[in-house]
Amino acid sequence: MTTAQDSENDQTSGPAAAAGGGTGPASRRGRGIVAATVSFVGELLITVGLVLALFVAYSLWWTNVLADREAGRDADRVRQSWSDKGPGELDTKDGVGFxxxxxxxxxxxxxxxxxxxxxxxxxxxxxxxxxxxxALPWEKDGNFSLAAHRDGHGAKFHNIHKMKDGDPVVLETKDTWYVYKVYKTLPSTSKFDVDVLQQIPEKSGATKKSKYITLTTCTPMYTSDYRYIVWGELERTEKVDADRTPPKELRG
Structure with a gap:
């Protein structure tokens, strides 16, 4: 005989019970796995973000610190060598000037x-x-072409975009100050554009032999896809005196 109690038991063990089975142990385990996975992925993303932040800090700050220290030591050695007797202008890796x-x-x-x-x-x-x-500055003519980093590793040409026509660029050697004046900039060109380095840099509008200087660095900032170019032409030279008095352009 089927009693009312038996009917209730049958109902609770039928399809309705299956539909409400989300509260069982298996369901709780499933939700736990999902939560653990989400937590793991979140922690992984945070870790990756921290690693990237540390890499950026290393690339853009710490490499500057290390490079400036090394450059400072090298500069001291060059100036010390200038205090010794010997040729004033040498084509060596130790440093030709500042x-x-x-x-x-x-x-x-x-x-x-x-x-x-x-x-x-x-x-x-x-x-x-x-x-x-x-061409080195003391040669008869030619293009003294230079490169330096724009970001990281000292970032010596970081503010090249601030240069404009008429600005001075001065090279200091042991015996001579070479004073150039900027006459042309090229905000962007291919990194394979070697014409900007020619002894007569025609891309700057130059048409004759003279003493030029060319500064090159990467652009846009924090990339190395293209090159930023600044050209100058020698305006005059001054002999270095005993006090190493800089030219008027550097006495600001």
Whole structure:
């Protein structure tokens, strides 16, 4: 005989009970797995974010600190060598002189031979030896072409975009101040554009032999896709006196 109690038991064990089974142990385990997965993914994303933040801090801050320290030591060695007797202007990797660009920064930038990463990463500017060899300032004519980092590793050309026509660019060697004046900028060109380094840089509008200087660096900032170019032409030279009195352009 089927009693009322038996009917109730049958109802609670039928389809309705199956539909309400989400409160059982298996369902709770499923929700626990989902929650654990979401938590793991969230923690992983946070960890990745922290690693990326540390990498950016290392690339844009700590490499500057390390490069400035190394460049400072190298600069001290160059100036010490200048106090010794010997030739004043040498084409060596130790450093040919110091670049002064008031529009970018008040601090002088040591200039070395070469533009390889291990050179520029030391917080200096380097003059090109290839694909087109730079003419050194004391040569009869030509283009003294330089490169430096715009961000990280000293970021010596970080503010190149602040330069404008008429701004002075001064190279200090042991015996001579070379005073250039900016006459043309090219905000963006291909990183493969070697014409900007030519001894007569026609892309700047130059048409004759003279003593030019070319500054090159990466653009846009924090990328290396293109190159930012600034050209200048020698205006005059001054002999270095016993006090190393800078030219008027640096006495601001």
């Amino acid at each position: 670049l002064h660009v008031p529009a970018m920064d008040d601090d002088p930038v040591l200039v070395k031979k070469g533009t390889d990463g291990d050179i520029l990463n030391a917080g200096v500017a380097g003059y090109y030896t290839d694909p087109i060899k730079a």
